[in-house]
Amino acid sequence: MVFNSLTFVAFFALVLVVHNLPLPWTWRKVNLLLASYLFYTAWNPPFVILLWISTVVDWYAAQGLVKAKRESARHAWMVLSVVANLGMLGYFKYGQFLLDNFAAMLHAAGVAYQPAPHDIVLPVGISFYTFATLAYTLDVYLRRAEPAENFLDYALFVTFFPHLVAGPIMRPTELVPQFEQPRRASADQLRFGLALMTLGLFNKVVLADGFLAPVAEKIYDAQAIPGALDAWAATLAFSGQIFCDFAGYSTTAIGAAMCLGFAMPDNFRFPYAAIGFSDFWRRWHITLSAWLRDYLYIPLGGNRHGERRTLAALMTTMLLGGLWHGASWTFVVWGGLHGVYLAAERLLRKHFNGYRPGTLALVALGLLTYALVNITWVFFRAKTFGTAWTVLGGMFGTNAAAKPILSTFFLLSVAVIVGGLVLTHWFMRARTLESVIARAHPAALCLVWGLLAFAIVIAQGEGAAFIYFQF
Secondary structure (H helix, E strand, O other), rough: OOOHHHHHHHHHHHHHHHHHOOOOOOHHHHHHHHHHHHHHHOOHHHHHHOOOOOOOOHHHHHHHHHOOOOOHHHHHHHHHHHHHHHHHHHHHHHHHHHHHHHHHHHHOOOOOOOOOOOOOOOOOHHHHHHHHHHHHHHHHHHHOOOOOOOHHHHHHHOOOOOOOOOOOOOOOHHHHHOOOOOOOOHHHHHHHHHHHHHHHHHHHHHHHHHHHHHHHHHHHOOOOOOOOHHHHHHHHHHHHHHHHHHHHHHHHHHHHHHOOOOOOOOOOOOOOOOOOOHHHHOOOOOOHHHHHHHHHOOOOOOOOOOOHHHHHHHHHHHHHHHHHHHHOHHHHHHHHHHHHHHHHHHHHOOOOOOOOOOOHHHHHHHHHHHHHHHHHHHHHOOOOOOHHHHHHHHHHHOOOOOOOOOOOHHHHHHHHHHHHHHHHEEEEEEEEOHHHHHHOOOHHHHHHHHHHHHHHHHHOOOOOHHHHHHH
């Protein structure tokens, strides 16, 4: 089930009604749990078994970690959790990737080997709920948190439908305590939650799917050789598409949770106004950045063991972060480029320690950051390295045989939408949506809300899945 469908509208309305009935809190939580399972089974019913396995294994692993009297027993419970979670993730997400690369290695060594087709469907959202449940046992193992007091609250944390399939990646300490006491949204929360859902769906249905996706597809999914204008327009279009698609999902999810009386953390803070790449990752997919920092970068040594160890930890984290996004070497390159950017930034900051850039310099650094981020998006969007090199060749003017591909309408759409998006990010760079809304006139807010809702209705989207569902 996707947020941008009439089925979800009916589903969410029913869930909201039942959640606000005068029922005992336990019954209302059971309603949310069953609704979350229904939300997930709408994709592929058998895959709910994986959710059950992950939920049960990590529940008992956390209980075992607390009750264990020997350190070896604690290690055994933690290993069980890691093997169960990463084992399922590895089999379903990376099985074919590993088989293909193993066959390629044998072929390079002169051994003819053709593996049988893997033919395994990727369970939607497996990367997200695996990280969420793994965080639960890791926090208990590291003694950062206590286990949930009852199984219902923990099961609801794992399956809570707003964040289940594409985040934000929740920590148990953020959501489980909210299930302890009865919750209903206030009138203000309900209004703001519905407004966030409208904004998120506008980003997805109108901007990402309606205007930007067709431009990117014209270049990245075709065999034509693009020139500089077409290559840059398509890449800028994808930069806007993936933001509007993923931030649109996160905004809708946060709004849905708010309508039910629950709070979820921000996942984006206007990343295309970032000045530098550490700033970018503080603003883009924030919950994943925090997860990789706390459970990978810091355990690898972080910045506590000298410059070389820090750079190695940084590169390892970003390479694995790239691989998390998809079972393809193009994603690894995408993560590796961000690792190189972060490492270079760290070294430059050390070299220019004490330098305080002026306003114009900050804007120039921000635009340079955005341009370099767009280069990485080429590898994220391209399905093969051949396509990536062709697009990069166009961006840097080396495609001598290029002919115009994109229409004037497509070029203007990209200029207006992506230009407006970047300007909005810069305007909101040091602001929050809540603070801007608080200062706006109610009539203006109602007008904007109505226009966004009207645009969603007339766009008549096809209910296309969100990009991050494939991860």
